[in-house]
Amino acid sequence: MFRANMRVYVLLLIVFSLPAISVPVMAADLSQSAAEPLVAKKPMLPTGPPLHVLIDKFVQSRHTDYARLASPVCDDAEFLRRIYLDMTGRIPTISQTRDFLSDQRSDKRSVLIDQLLNSPESARFISQRLDVMLMQRMKKKYIDVSTWEEYLRKSVAENKPLDQLVREILSADGSDKEHQAEARFYLARSGEVNELTRDISRIFLGADLTCAQCHDHPEVADWKQDHYYGISAFLIRSFVFTDKKKKQTVFAEKAEGEVKFESVFEVRDKTSKGPETTLPAVFDGKKISEPAFKKGEEYKIKPAKDVRPIPKYSRRAQLGDAITRENRRFARTMANRLWAMLLGRGIVHPLDEDNSDNPPSHPELLEALTAQLMSHDYDLRWYLREIALSETYQRSSANDLFQDKTAKDLSDAHFTHALLKPLNPEQYAWAVMEATGLAEVHRNSLKKKLSEATLRKNLLGYERQFVSLFGGVPGEPVKDFEATADQILYLSNDQRIQVILPARPGNLADRLMKIPADQADQLAEEMYLSVLTRHPLQAETEEVTALLAGKKGQDRAVIVTDLIWALLMSSEFRFNH
Template sequence: MISLYPTAARSEVPQKAASLSTQIDQLIQAAQKREGVISAPRSTDAEFMRRVSLDLTGKIPPVSELRTFIADPSPQKREQLVDRLLASPGFVVHFTNVWRDMLLPELTTSLQARGQIPEFEAWLRLQFQANVPYDELARQVISTSQGANSQRQPGEVAQELTPRAYYLVKQLKPESLAAGTSRAFLGVRIECAQCHDHPFDSWKQQQFWEYAAFFSNIVQAGSNQVAAELPLMELGRPLQIKIPDTNRLVDATFLDGKKPDWEPEATSPRIRLAEWITAKDNPYFAKATANRVWSLFFGRGIVDPVDDFSSTNPATHPQLLELMANSLSANDFNLKYLIREIVNSQTYQFTSRQTDPSQIRVEWYGKMPTRGLTAEQIFANLVQATGFFRQTTDADPFLFSQATNSPESEIGDLFQKDAENQLDPRATILQALALMNGEFMVNATSLEQSDVFTAIVEFPQLTIADKIEAFYLCTLSRFPTESETKRLSEYISSAETEDERTHAYSNLFWALLNSSEFLLNH
């Protein structure tokens, strides 16, 4: 029956938009269903805490915090842990290291470039402490011009901190700055067109040099100071550059073919370049940033390698990349926002143990991939697990990290940061052997040198099983299995004297610290 009376309008309750982490999972699950991938179970609490602590702070969690987290019955404890880690000093230190290596890849090959580390690291730390929006951070790097020129001792951090090291380690070369800027902030390798038109992509040689022209006017002010301490300045001349081996002069031009619009007396051309790179309508910046952040947690980008966006290297999950880029832009390029959403996703929280053959295809994220650690992470884990070096590292992190004979530099030499992606484990056989037999590893597992080892072995109320458990928790961030406890208890109990028993515990500690489970993130 049709009523002639007006009906009351149905009140519609506005639907709350799904969180980004939920949308990430929906897109990944749809891809897995399409590809026939069966996802792994959820990680254990211990597995998750170790993983997220390594990813957000660069080191394994303290045993006391691990025990508290495992015992916590709250269903929100993982989200709460993520929030605590994002607000911790460890996050600032770790992401300073990550972005330093990304922006200054020359550090792995140039001893001269390493002299720029203290000021650049100090500047980066300030940005991460203040949670500066990433587009603003990028603009500061690209447009930096002035540096502190006050008198100071070599190696001392400048009072006026700037990111000028980005320019100095590239020796102010326009071609190096063009290549580095496009890779770091746009995710494209335009240097392939430096000598000739790119054979497989659309980049032309003229485009490369037109882009490089933005950096053609940068010099250092003259002074009697050390060159690395001099401020940068721009010459007031037309932004042009000569293409090598030709007679052609080209003008500064954005990669989209548009000419910059600025008044030379009022604005630096690199400020215009920085604004163009970070503009919300730039098709590359937000995607390149989201892709790079994703790669930090999964060992590979949605476009992989992360700095090779091209027509011949398509994204494995284009909708997901678009979603994260748009969300990052809508949230004012807040890196912590994107990081929080990624690590709170089910996709990030899968176990790394393979439970189905389909999970071997890493691009579909059926399980959490096992990833290599950086030199800084390995060193920080050794400090956390053993208590060795702790007094030294707390004294002066800048000077200690750069000392050529320091344990950290020794580990850095073993585990160079030159892997294209984290799915290539950095602990090769030779590296592992060198780590096992290094003097610092012997000291770190000795009763005289290691605070942690001494505390466990000499604690009278602990049984053999308790001590085995303590060694597992402080190294692998998990409880030993029943079979591990049984086997190791028999081994420890077989010692006939107190010295032999101490040596047996030392062997256990040494084996755990040199295990792949300790040297990898999983």
């Protein structure tokens, strides 16, 4: 009866768990219009306050009543869970939790941030976030997914500058065996020019230009049809080519070909002067001219049957520099995307709607983030560290002023409290494996062979199962959390979940069953610290004590297993608070 009632109750919690609410960004003046050409002149290294101090200054100054409305800085338990999930993709082990909560050092949060950011787990998880941003969980096509994932992981582990990483990806054609992985961005999209134009502008420039393909954007005055085709012009000559002899597929390029476009509105109204063309350009930046060659001298290797052509001049080779070096929009977009990764929403939100009709919630803050990301040479690790050090990131998700009308009407864009973020599939998988003790069982079994890579290899099947269920539609941007029937049934009944709950040497249930029956308060503490990374409330301890009272043997084991399952299924576990 307990199991049935508890699981019905938890299912109701899952079904009615609310995702982070998306609200309109409050109006604000742009310090620099997103539509203007933003020439990337690298600023001097800042000599003023560190970035995390500036973050708090600009966030707090944006609302006159911020001090009263803001949630306090979160307690150690909330911070610990949040920083582990955001930096490593898992919750801490119980020993890591106990050590941190008992640590009395005043700088223990900054020490932990540095420790996690420099860990192999962080390199893996941050690279997964970049992978989802760049590839949207696309399936394998031409390039093995694992080689691409390893390229990203190694790049993050080396702390490769973010702009360099993007240039490598946008310049890759897959012909060099040592750099085939980078070409996945193009090849997984089959080299389709319109799809690439859309994704490049959306991912790297914060602008979804899809509706500017056939005419100037009907809703965003900043975005013109020639902006779309300026980016398309870099790619119009490129195509997927398979070398049958080498059994290798690359992103090849011709020496000729121009974009041609005209507005469908002008065609309809019979005012069109005929198709236009444009040289490659990134928004209103400089149009990139190209050298002229005599007829017949345009190629290093001329086109022929089953022969990959190689032009003397490559338009596509100019794209990486044009995106990252000649347009400040790139830095602004990356600063905003990485901010959203940790804070749960962008300063410009949605992330691909950066235009003067959708101004940033905090213009001065976004300008500071952009300038400092550039001046620190796109240092990803440094940038994430500065955000994590800020009070803005470390605020509690609780708001004691909820009954206050002003607080209820307060937009998430004010960043007065930590937004509830649903765990992404990788986080969810590893949180479950860590909470149940499955990860610890495998750590113990690996002994001297234990490493981040060997542990992940052992548990990759569990991770992939969660990704297949919670990862959304491959090739589409990630949407807000919404529990589906398949997900609920998997979590409730699937044997791959049920089998890791009962006691086995070294897991959570095993540890709980070894606690004497008359020490239910210790059992409650061990369970809550392991699953929710916090001490239980008095009422929770009393409830656990009452449920276990008088239970022995198999009856006690069943209740312990169901208690673990109930915490795993709770909305508190499903969201990052």
